[in-house]
Amino acid sequence: MIIFLALLIWRFIKGTFEYERVTRLKLVLIPFYSIFMMVASLKRDFSLQTLALAGALLAVGLAVGVYQAKQVQVHVTGKVDQYQRPIVEVKRNWPYLLGWIVIFALQLAFEIYFGMELTGHEFSQALLREILRDLSVLAFCGAPNAWFVWVLNVATSWAYAACLLFFHPQCQAAVRHWHSHNK
Numbered sequence: 001m002i003i004f005l006a007l008l009i010w011r012f013i014k015g016t017f018e019y020e021r022v023t024r025l026k027l028v029l030i031p032f033y034s035i036f037m038m039v040a041s042l043k044r045d046f047s048l049q050t051l052a053l054a055g056a057l058l059a060v061g062l063a064v065g066v067y068q069a070k071q072v073q074v075h076v077t078g079k080v081d082q083y084q085r086p087i088v089e090v091k092r093n094w095p096y097l098l099g100w101i102v103i104f105a106l107q108l109a110f111e112i113y114f115g116m117e118l119t120g121h122e123f124s125q126a127l128l129r130e131i132l133r134d135l136s137v138l139a140f141c142g143a144p145n146a147w148f149v150w151v152l153n154v155a156t157s158w159a160y161a162a163c164l165l166f167f168h169p170q171c172q173a174a175v176r177h178w179h180s181h182n183k
Contacts, residue, residue, distance in 0.1 A: 005124055008131045015135070016097045019075055019089035024175040025137065027161040033141065034157055038150035045147050053110075054151045060106065061155020068092070068099035068156065069163035076170050088174035090164065103152050104130050110148045 042054060073091040081087055108126060112118055132139040145153075164171045 001124070005128050005131075008128065008135070012131045012135060013097065016092045016094075016100075019073075019091045022088040022090055022164070022171050022174040027164060027171065027175050030137070030140065031154065031157040031161050034150055034154045037145070038147065038154045041145070041147035041150050050147060053148065057106070057148055057151045058155045061103070061152045062159045064099040064102055065156035065159025066163055068096045069160045069167075070095045072096070072164060072168075074164075074168045074170055085176060086170060086173050088168075088170045090171070096160075099156065100134070103156060106152060107149055110146070114146070 042050065071093045072095075073093065075089045075091070077087045077089060079087045104127070107130070108118065108123070111126065116122060129139075134140075165175070
């Protein structure tokens with residue numbers, strides 16, 4: 001287990017400093033899916049305390065998401081995909097990794113606040129779950145998560161995506177609807 005976790009950590013950190021393709025899935029669909037899951041989980045655990053904490057987490061998550069997008073490097077490959085959209089790649093860099101660590105720490109703090117005992121095993125399980133969620137869409141969509149995880153994901157993914165799409169028109173072109181180009 002330790003070796004597997006170490007390999008995943010290495011892959012995650014290494015991937016943060018490599019270019020990866022901008023996709024509609026990551027910049028549009030995942031933020032929308034996260035909103036749906038956040039609303040569903042908040043309805044299930046609704047209280048005034050939950051609502052107040054969710055508001056605070058949204059504010060923190062938005063700030064972290066903007067910070068994560070701060071030093072993203074955008075590279076236009078000069079190639080186009082099957083829909084004639086430019087293929088654009090981004091390298092997330094240190095701010096993304098540091099923001100990820102902050103969000104992970106917040107999630108652990110909330111887990112502890114709501115009763116989880118933080119043993120070494122629980123910590124490694126939480127770390128494994130979060131890294132897998134970041135590396136795999138299937139793990140992201142398939143894992144059951146508490147409302148605070150969804151709130152933080154909504155805030156960070158929306159802020160990160162909005163910054164990329166607003167400050168880098170190349171990213172907009174890479175995710176635009178292909179029919180609009182053909183008209």
